[in-house]
Amino acid sequence: MSRRVVRQSKFRHVFGQAAKADQAYEDIRVSKVTWDSSFCAVNPKFLAIIVEAGGGGAFIVLPLAKTGRVDKNYPLVTGHTAPVLDIDWCPHNDNVIASASDDTTIMVWQIPDYTPVRNITEPIITLEGHSKRVGILSWHPTARNVLLSAGGDNVIIIWNVGTGEVLLSLDEVHPDVIHSVCWNSNGSLLATTCKDKTLRIIDPRKGQVVANNFEEPVALQEMDTSNGVLLPFYDPDSSIVYLCGKGDSSIRYFEITDEPPFVHYLNTFSSKEPQRGMGFMPKRGLDVSKCEIARFYKLHERKCEPIIMTVPRKSDLFQDDLYPDTPGPEPALEADEWLSGQDAEPVLISLRDGYVPPKHRELRVTKRNILDVRPPTGPRRSQSASDASLSQHTLETLLEEIKALRERVQAQEQRITALENMLCELVDGTD
Numbered sequence: 001m002s003r004r005v006v007r008q009s010k011f012r013h014v015f016g017q018a019a020k021a022d023q024a025y026e027d028i029r030v031s032k033v034t035w036d037s038s039f040c041a042v043n044p045k046f047l048a049i050i051v052e053a054g055g056g057g058a059f060i061v062l063p064l065a066k067t068g069r070v071d072k073n074y075p076l077v078t079g080h081t082a083p084v085l086d087i088d089w090c091p092h093n094d095n096v097i098a099s100a101s102d103d104t105t106i107m108v109w110q111i112p113d114y115t116p117v118r119n120i121t122e123p124i125i126t127l128e129g130h131s132k133r134v135g136i137l138s139w140h141p142t143a144r145n146v147l148l149s150a151g152g153d154n155v156i157i158i159w160n161v162g163t164g165e166v167l168l169s170l171d172e173v174h175p176d177v178i179h180s181v182c183w184n185s186n187g188s189l190l191a192t193t194c195k196d197k198t199l200r201i202i203d204p205r206k207g208q209v210v211a212n213n214f215e216e217p218v219a220l221q222e223m224d225t226s227n228g229v230l231l232p233f234y235d236p237d238s239s240i241v242y243l244c245g246k247g248d249s250s251i252r253y254f255e256i257t258d259e260p261p262f263v264h265y266l267n268t269f270s271s272k273e274p275q276r277g278m279g280f281m282p283k284r285g286l287d288v289s290k291c292e293i294a295r296f297y298k299l300h301e302r303k304c305e306p307i308i309m310t311v312p313r314k315s316d317l318f319q320d321d322l323y324p325d326t327p328g329p330e331p332a333l334e335a336d337e338w339l340s341g342q343d344a345e346p347v348l349i350s351l352r353d354g355y356v357p358p359k360h361r362e363l364r365v366t367k368r369n370i371l372d373v374r375p376p377t378g379p380r381r382s383q384s385a386s387d388a389s390l391s392q393h394t395l396e397t398l399l400e401e402i403k404a405l406r407e408r409v410q411a412q413e414q415r416i417t418a419l420e421n422m423l424c425e426l427v428d429g430t431d
Helices: 335-339 378-430
Strands: 015-018 040-042 046-051 057-063 077-080 084-089 096-101 105-110 125-128 134-139 146-151 156-160 165-170 178-183 190-194 199-203 208-212 230-235 240-245 250-256 263-270 277-280 292-299 303-310
Touching: 015 263, 040 084, 040 292, 046 084, 046 277, 057 084, 057 096, 077 096, 077 105, 084 134, 096 134, 105 134, 105 146, 134 178, 146 178, 165 335, 230 277, 230 292, 240 292
Parallel strands: 040 277
Antiparallel strands: 015 303, 040 046, 046 057, 057 077, 084 096, 096 105, 105 125, 134 146, 146 156, 156 165, 178 190, 190 199, 199 208, 230 240, 240 250, 250 263, 277 292, 292 303
């Protein structure tokens, strides 16, 4: 009599559970634009969601703790002149987020820790270089201020956000529309998919495809007959890949191993409502005391619902096997170091005592050699003239004030002299 051998895995019993109703975010008008991005980005401080907006594009940023009904007049992040298509939080600064738009620009924003009283309309910097809409954003995992964008012009641009400069432009790699882009763990390579049904592995600093058209997949997994876009989320700490179908109402998850058959089905989280988009919390934002190994933020038509994935454990102690050291918020490289050819693995942190987000850190943008690059433009000259006019006006005001003070001092001196004379006369009279 033969027995079926059950594969051993600590993730066999992972289960998903939607948060309670009072932990959801209600009355949010999620964007209805037709695009394949997740429409949602989350980090240990904030939840950002692309929303409907008249006369341009906008997204809303909420502190994670601000659950419940969102006021209809809650301030938005606005500035794009066309719909926002993608948003992405900087992995090295929880207060910095980038947005990409149908208006061909990328904007980088500084989000304050306090709730603003009016819309945020001024980005830290606007990046212009694409000729068509920009639909994909991805920050470099280890280098500070390095941001990737991909547009409808079939071009990938890698920026130094700290200076506003284009570091690299890959404009001859893709013959058709780029569907997705992803960095590897240390940011030395890119993986892209394209409308030509080709998966490419690219060395961005060489501008070359280093792997292409893999002959056979190592594993083939039948999903379903749905034609919705799959949003994949991979957790390298647990080797679990989560597949969320846009327009679907389920999350399927699989464990990836080094031995055949390589891909092992774990379970499916199902709900009644289809998802319009999905956010995925970085590992440092999870609750380790509850053995939480993943948290999703599911977008409905008018709300966002957290979905928590946990591994059942009886012990209240920290579970070392579930939480290896994970990438923290400190970058391992500067942008120039990465561009020169250096690579570095992410700077890891321990979650044993939980994670406390650092205080607000400001992103400073420094334009390099701006006078050496191009002569001053018309507006810049008019600004200088305005400054000169202002300086002249200030000088005249100061001179008039000095003159008035001198006259007042002279008048006071005359008054003092007159009083002294009167005093002398009184003294002489008494004698």
